[in-house]
Amino acid sequence: MQDAHDIVVDDDDDDRPTAPTRRAPRRPLRTSRFLLVTAAVVAAGVTLGSVTTADARPTVDGLPSPSPSVSHPTSSRTLAAPTTAPSFSEDFDTPAAAGGPFAATYADAWQPYPDGMSGKYWSGDVISAHDGVMDVAMDGTRGAAGTFGTREGAWSHVGGTFSVRARASGGDGNGAAFMLWPTSNVWSEGELDFPEGTFQGTVGAFSHAMVPGLERRANGLHTTATWRKWHTYTTVWVPGKSVEYYVDGALVFADTQYVPTTAHRYMFQIGDHGAPGNLEIDWVRVWSASEGGSQP
Numbered sequence: 001m002q003d004a005h006d007i008v009v010d011d012d013d014d015d016r017p018t019a020p021t022r023r024a025p026r027r028p029l030r031t032s033r034f035l036l037v038t039a040a041v042v043a044a045g046v047t048l049g050s051v052t053t054a055d056a057r058p059t060v061d062g063l064p065s066p067s068p069s070v071s072h073p074t075s076s077r078t079l080a081a082p083t084t085a086p087s088f089s090e091d092f093d094t095p096a097a098a099g100g101p102f103a104a105t106y107a108d109a110w111q112p113y114p115d116g117m118s119g120k121y122w123s124g125d126v127i128s129a130h131d132g133v134m135d136v137a138m139d140g141t142r143g144a145a146g147t148f149g150t151r152e153g154a155w156s157h158v159g160g161t162f163s164v165r166a167r168a169s170g171g172d173g174n175g176a177a178f179m180l181w182p183t184s185n186v187w188s189e190g191e192l193d194f195p196e197g198t199f200q201g202t203v204g205a206f207s208h209a210m211v212p213g214l215e216r217r218a219n220g221l222h223t224t225a226t227w228r229k230w231h232t233y234t235t236v237w238v239p240g241k242s243v244e245y246y247v248d249g250a251l252v253f254a255d256t257q258y259v260p261t262t263a264h265r266y267m268f269q270i271g272d273h274g275a276p277g278n279l280e281i282d283w284v285r286v287w288s289a290s291e292g293g294s295q296p
Contacts, residue, residue: 077251079234082161088149088286091132098128098137105129109284111154112146120272121145134281136270138171143272147265148284155183155265159289162266163234164195168227170277171199176227180235180264187215190260194245195225195233199277202226203233205245207258219255223247230282239289 088109096105103112103124112123122142128135136144147154157180164178175198182189191208206220225231225247234246239261245253266286270279 079236079246079249079251082287084287086285087160087288088153089283090148091283092129092134092281093132094129095131096129098125100124102128106134108150110134110146110148111151112144117145121269122272132282136279136281138174138270138274138277138279140174140274140276141272143270145267145269147267149266149286156263157266157286157288158261158263159237159239161234161236161285161287163232163285165230165232165282166195166227166280167230168199168277168279170275171279172275172277173198173200174271174274174277175199175201176268176270176279178233178266178268180237180260180266182260183263183265188212189262190258190264191215191218192235192237192243192260192264193218193220194235195227195231197222197227199227199274199279203231203247205235205253207243207255210258210260219257221253223252225252227279237289 090106090109092106094105096102103110106129110127112127113121115122115124120143123144123146126137126139126142126144128137149155162180166178168176175196177193177196179194179196180190180192182191187208188210190210192206193208194205195203196206197204202222203225204220204222206218208215209217232246232248234249236242236244236246237260240259241256243255243259244251266284
């Protein structure tokens with residue numbers, strides 16, 4: 001068992017989603033944050049790595065903070081197989097080009113930020129579907145962001161299990177953050193990031209503080225799992241009780257301190273910088289809490 005230790009991770013281009021409506025997200029809140037990271041025991045096949053890179057929205061802003069209290073999973077814990085069908089599932093099996101066809105084909109699965117938002121996000125231009133994957137083509141000048149789910153159902157998750165299978169090639173200097181973000185856009189209602197990190201680095205899991213003014217703090221870690229290989233990333237959220245993060249079914253981190261209780265949306269953001277590359281998403285699944293989706 002590896003001893004816990006505290007690490008400060010800095011971020012510099014921190015765009016917070018602030019979509020107040022279901023169909024037309026506004027410009028993201030721009031702020032800086034730091035992460036108080038607590039290492040935990042990591043499950044079989046995915047071991048803790050040193051935190052050498054910031055997450056997908058890297059800054060320099062390190063403030064002292066007391067050590068958070070977190071739970072430490074055992075190395076034998078694995079994710080139980082689901083016993084119900086997912087409430088949302090998308091496999092991206094229908095080919096669709098960027099520039100309009102993708103948005104139309106997957107209108108009930110993907111709710112993108114408007115093109116040109118913040119002068120940074122151009123999802124319509126860079127996202128396509130082919131060979132059974134959602135492909136985000138990074139060109140170093142246009143980012144992408146949006147929410148998974150139907151037009152009406154994407155915004156009301158209160159607990160559940162959220163799973164994505166993804167990998168990235170290229171994109172050095174850029175990164176991604178998949179997250180559960182408050183539908184109210186009140187940051188102190190909790191932000192859960194997984195997977196998150198720069199593409200040339202390792203993948204992290206972070207639960208942000210739920211105290212107004214202290215939201216930059218987070219419990220979490222970086223594993224040695226990298227974006228360069230296919231992995232399945234699963235977040236199991238039991239409102240007010242616990243959040244567990246799994247890589248390929250193996251528990252890598254659990255938190256009982258910062259656990260949301262309000263409606264959230266499941267989304268991702270990719271920056272508009274770095275080298276060309278591709279983020280590929282094989283599939284996305286959601287099991288709602290009402291269907292037992294919060295029970296691993």
